Amino acid sequence: MSSHLLTKNSSSRSLNLNKSFLISAVIHLVLIFGITFTTYYKLPILNQTPVINVKLANANIDELGQQTSAFNDVNELNQDNPKSMLNRKQKSSYQSLKVKKLEANSLVNSAEAKYLNLWQRQIESAGDRIISEDGIFLEGQRVQIIATIDSLGNLIRSEIALSSGVREVDLLALKILNESAPFPAFDPLMIEEYGFIEIVRDWNFSSG
Known part of the structure; x- marks a missing residue:
């Protein structure tokens, strides 16, 4: 048993x-x-697609989990351009901004998508005109620019984040960016969430 x-x-x-x-x-x-x-x-599948960083003031989103003391002095290449200069009061108001990264295949709301499309069209229009006027020979140079835009569409900061290695091309990129401004004012839905955007963009230049 x-x-x-x-x-x-x-x-x-x-x-x-x-x-x-x-x-x-x-x-x-x-x-x-x-x-x-x-x-x-x-x-992300990034095949020749640009990367867009959008810096949001007064936003609840902080995907990087960090704060930034956002704006240093403007790049040396911009010092003679009044459009790209920030006064001390502006700088001090940008000291604790949260960052949200938007890649080319990231989801954006309709207002942001429309705004980025308008921004790009304005840049391309000015770029075509300026390149044809300046007659600079371009041979596959790549440059990364930073554009900071306030809610009224004013370009309050422009600089080179990654140089092409050719000073003339860097200056050309800044000229295109500065002469494209001002940009459209923000949509009311955008203004509810943040006071300005920072766009980081890769530009490829070619004469062909």
Whole structure:
């Protein structure tokens, strides 16, 4: 009788261990495949697409989880351009801004998408005119610019974030940016969330 009970208890423990092992294995598989799928899904596909950083004042979103003491002195290339100069009062009002990054394939609301489209069209229109007037030979140079725009559409900061290595091309990029301003005023929905935007953009120049 006791031998039968021992055998039964042993079988029961073995069954419970097998169940626990199977449940544990299933959970681990779900976690492994779930994490793998999530990581793959969130990887951005950036194939010759620009990266846009939008800095939001008074926003509740802080995707980078950090604050920035946003604005240093304007780039040396901009010092002679009054449109790109910031006074001390403006600088002090930008000292604790939260940053939201928007890549080319990120979701934006309709107001932001419309604004970025208008901004780009205005830049391209001025760029075509200025390049044809200046007659500079361009051969695949790439430059990264920073444009900070307030809610009224004023360009309050412009600088080179990544130089092309050719001073004339850098100056050309700044000239295009500054002469494109002013830009459209913000949509009311945008103004409700932030007071200005900072756009970081890669530009590729080519004479062809």
